[in-house]
Amino acid sequence: MSSVDVSDGLRDELEALAVKNKARSIGVALHDLETGFRFSLRGDRWFHAASTIKVAVLLAVFRAADQGRLRLDDSLHVRNRFFSAADGSPFRVTPDRDATPELYAAIGRTAKISTLAHAMIVGSSNLAANLLLDFVGVEYARTVLREAQVDGVELRRGVEDHGAHEQGINNEATADGLLSLLSAIRRDFLTPESKREVIRILLEQRFNSMIPAGLPPHATVAHKTGEISTACHDIGIVYLPEREPYITAILTEFDPDREGRRETVAAISETIYRSLLQTKPKSNDP
Amino acid sequence: MTPEFLRPIDGLRLAEEYRALLRPDEREAGANGTVHHLPRFFYEISTWQEAHEIRLAPHFTLAELMLVDCREARLLLSQFPHYVPCAIVLLARFLEAFRREVDAPVFISANGGYRSAAHQNGGAKSIHAWGTAANIYRIGDTFLSDTKSMEKYRMIAASLGPAVFVRQFGREKGQTSDHLHIDLGYVRLTPRECSEAS
Numbered sequence: 242m243s244s245v246d247v248s249d250g251l252r253d254e255l256e257a258l259a260v261k262n263k264a265r266s267i268g269v270a271l272h273d274l275e276t277g278f279r280f281s282l283r284g285d286r287w288f289h290a291a292s293t294i295k296v297a298v299l300l301a302v303f304r305a306a307d308q309g310r311l312r313l314d315d316s317l318h319v320r321n322r323f324f325s326a327a328d329g330s331p332f333r334v335t336p337d338r339d340a341t342p343e344l345y346a347a348i349g350r351t352a353k354i355s356t357l358a359h360a361m362i363v364g365s366s367n368l369a370a371n372l373l374l375d376f377v378g379v380e381y382a383r384t385v386l387r388e389a390q391v392d393g394v395e396l397r398r399g400v401e402d403h404g405a406h407e408q409g410i411n412n413e414a415t416a417d418g419l420l421s422l423l424s425a426i427r428r429d430f431l432t433p434e435s436k437r438e439v440i441r442i443l444l445e446q447r448f449n450s451m452i453p454a455g456l457p458p459h460a461t462v463a464h465k466t467g468e469i470s471t472a473c474h475d476i477g478i479v480y481l482p483e484r485e486p487y488i489t490a491i492l493t494e495f496d497p498d499r500e501g502r503r504e505t506v507a508a509i510s511e512t513i514y515r516s517l518l519q520t521k522p523k524s525n526d527p
Numbered sequence: 528m529t530p531e532f533l534r535p536i537d538g539l540r541l542a543e544e545y546r547a548l549l550r551p552d553e554r555e556a557g558a559n560g561t562v563h564h565l566p567r568f569f570y571e572i573s574t575w576q577e578a579h580e581i582r583l584a585p586h587f588t589l590a591e592l593m594l595v596d597c598r599e600a601r602l603l604l605s606q607f608p609h610y611v612p613c614a615i616v617l618l619a620r621f622l623e624a625f626r627r628e629v630d631a632p633v634f635i636s637a638n639g640g641y642r643s644a645a646h647q648n649g650g651a652k653s654i655h656a657w658g659t660a661a662n663i664y665r666i667g668d669t670f671l672s673d674t675k676s677m678e679k680y681r682m683i684a685a686s687l688g689p690a691v692f693v694r695q696f697g698r699e700k701g702q703t704s705d706h707l708h709i710d711l712g713y714v715r716l717t718p719r720e721c722s723e724a725s
Contacts, residue, residue, distance in 0.1 A: 316597060317597060
């Protein structure tokens with residue numbers, strides 16, 4: 242770590258934020274590519290990954306494309322029928338919980354793999370995520386994570402697999418793990434074309450009320466959110482024109498009925514930004 | 528374009544790379560031990576446009592019955608010609624009769640008509656490799672995803688002939704589905720002008 246002072250100050254501020262916002266727990270990991278500064282606050286604590294796991298699926302899809310196992314412009318049968326990781330029983334995902342309802346209009350027909358990858362990330366489509374994971378396979382995706390040297394991301398099943406959830410089979414991740422996942426995307430694990438496309442997809446994220454909300458308007462973020470009843474996360478690569486980007490993973494856990502969860506993640510994002518750029522809090526700006 | 532324009536070919540005379548995938552006339556054992564010969568005679572389709580233009584029945588084009596996704600063998604997916612078993616014309620006629628009974632458009636899913644013996648979904652073990660099976664995911668505005676709708680249309684399909692098989696909807700794996708499976712059995716069609724002498 243390049244600066245113990247920054248690290249200690251940041252830790253104190255984040256801990257205070259967690260207490261103030263009544264988070265059950267937070268996990269934060271950070272790697273500043275400008276200075277090399279690394280930071281981890283409970284970075285090894287496991288959280289339900291929620292939709293951040295879709296970034297792991299995205300990596301697997303593009304790795305498969307790089308290896309010639311699939312072509313991104315190939316078509317895939319769109320069907321809403323999946324098999325539980327618990328016992329193989331069939332289940333469906335629900336359109337009302339999916340931010341990409343237009344994909345449901347394609348059921349029975351086909352959609353391009355590139356379209357599904359885009360929908361999975363930009364609109365956080367559960368249907369697209371399960372179709373892609375079903376196609377590449379959980380075991381293959383786990384192999385890709387190992388090859389990318391991503392520890393701390395356990396991809397075990399598709400999303401909305403309630404049968405598996407009831408048996409404790411969940412996708413889990415640590416902040417350090419998700420940071421290493423984004424780092425794998427940013428380094429040369431994928432071909433330059435795939436890397437560029439993956440980052441482009443992440444940059445088009447529709448849900449911007451967390452990491453981006455804590456940043457100045459000139460920042461752009463390649464990121465993926467994840468929310469379920471208790472978990473509220475955002476992980477991303479933050480691009481600022483004046484400097485090299487930084488990568489961060491912000492994972493939080495709250496009581497299910499707690500409000501202000503996204504605001505907490507946004508506040509953590511702002512705190513990280515201020516810490517790295519040594520700026521004053523937004524409220525103190527002239 | 529009417530079916531008279533279809534060009535039948537003997538699969539045994541195809542290039543080796545196609546024969547390796549289509550396996551014309553080869554024996555294949557099913558899951559329950561029954562043995563069947565895969566289709567030998569195929570129609571050769573030159574382009575997707577042609578597949579869209581060939582109307583096998585008043586409401587069914589050939590394209591609807593041969594749409595597959597990337598689980599199909601690459602050679603049979605991304606380049607032409609494509610080959611479909613000749614018995615597919617019988618399937619289209621059956622679907623037309625079914626459509627008349629239900630009095631609504633009948634939608635066949637991707638991978639739900641003809642799939643080659645090399646397709647990742649079932650391959651030669653699947654009756655879809657005979658071109659005599661259809662997976663119907665929607666009838667009119669109804670998506671077939673529950674017991675009630677499945678059973679209603681299953682009974683109509685089954686009433687159309689003793690050779691028609693319609694999969695029972697149930698709770699077990701393989702029964703519960705998002706489509707209605709209909710097939711006419713392992714029908715092989717030899718066009719009049721073709722010889723079965725090898």
